[in-house]
Amino acid sequence: MAEVKLSNVSKSYGNVRAVRNMDLTVADQEFLVFVGPSGCGKTTTLRMIAGLEEINEGDIYIDGVRVNDLAPRHRNVAVVFQNYALYPHMTVYHNMAYGLKRRKFKEQEIHRRVTEAARILGIENFLERHPGQLSGGQQQRVALGRAIVRQPAAFLFDEPLSALDAKLRVLMRAELSKLHDQLKSTMIYVTHDQVEAMTMGDRIVVMNKGVVQQVGTPKEVYYAPRNLFVAGFVGSPPMNMATGELRRDEAGNVLVVTQGLRLPLTEGQAQRAAPYVGMSVKFGIRAEDLHAEAIAGSENFPVVNMKVTVVEPLGFETHLYITNDHEEFVARVSPRVEPRVGEVVPFMFDVSKLHFFDAGTGDRLLI
């Protein structure tokens, strides 16, 4: 158990800067998730913490100790690799025991830890098998077991669930969260899957092009994305985006106006928007904030007629692709709503949930 601290860490491959000036502290016992598109630097960051990648600039501290020049095996961290990297010539038992054996643990202690980890993971019956004789899910557990027996200061996960089928992935997601509660260890987890990030992380680090875009709880990242990238990356379907202008009408109301929309803001928003009136802005609204059915308070929402172009019934909800001939949005509605393609449906816009961003920098505007 330990705090992991990155101080102004950078990594370049030739001219490509994979990670830029990262400052980040992972608290003791925290489950921190790095998420971002491929090539965003999340795995590189994890590998720098593990010691598998050299650090070009800055410092990394584990439990207060600067580890830049420490070999991976002396950093007291355990990695669960994307492809598990189990040793095919060793039994499950010896796969799990290897790290302890090399660290000169007593045979008795090794046996105790391996059987304990196997019990937690439900793989007691496979200890004498070789990895090749196990299913993907079982191999995943062995990979976890190999990390658990070490009782490391921090666990480092590199997209550990990406090779599993969808059903197993959901199961293992819950198990990993449970494991974190059980072990109370610091866990650093890399994924490109935002569902994993949202469901597992105490905090999420959203990265893009080697730069940290936002660090926050899943709720903060979802409800208050710090910039356009985070707004577009987190959430499925992604946030609906449009470009418009903030205007004040004769009655003194502030509206956001696009070619096809005139959405009056709430009073509170209007006050906060005052300095931006007359400016062009990007704004977004989540699919669940476009309502086809009345909800509490929806009598105050502006109503816009939108034509349905695609209907995606998912069973528990339906995604509607809708357009007003200028903007295209996705609405997430109840499966009770069953419009035909081409039908014009009145949608209530929950404008209090609008997100505003600077059209130039993409940074969130506090409106």
Next chain:
Amino acid sequence: MHLDWSILWSKIPLLAGGAVITLEITAISLFFGSLLGFVLAILRVAKVPVLEHLAKLYIVVMRGTPLLVQLFLIYFGLPSLGLDLGAWPSAIIGLSMNTGAYVSEIMRASILSINISQWEAGTMDSSYFETLVYIVLPQALKRMIPPLTNQFIITLKNSSLVSLLTIQELFRRGEQIIYSTFRAFEIYTGVAVMYLIMTSTLGALTEYLENRLEV
């Protein structure tokens, strides 16, 4: 022209004695050649400074020149420098040095074919050489067996060249029998069959070994 195989039958004990010498020279050369090959392979895989490049240079030279020239340089050439090794040491040194170059490339390729994540997982728990010994080599070993078998068979056949260093191995015994009997076809056929028996036995042995090894 008719063939007289009875001469071959009567000379079989003499040829078999030569085959034993062939096997001895081959076995000793394979032992030292493999040892040398292993060291060269590790120097290159581990990228040991300076030595890595010397190893590469060695391989280029040994692979790039004929074995016969190498053997003659050692046996006939070195005495001019005051170093007269004699037939057997020259034969074994020449064959070992030549085999070592090829073996090192086989071992290097097998080691490099092991997925990098095995190295990475290993180095999270152990030093570079522990990872090499406990994680990578056991897996690489099985992959080495087919190409090594190939190389061992080539070395066995190449050992016929040391007949030119006056060693009384299988091929030279055959030649000597032909000088006195003039039955070239029968005797060379017998010599060929004996090589075939040795190489196919070697092949069968390593195939058995490969199947026995897990992974």
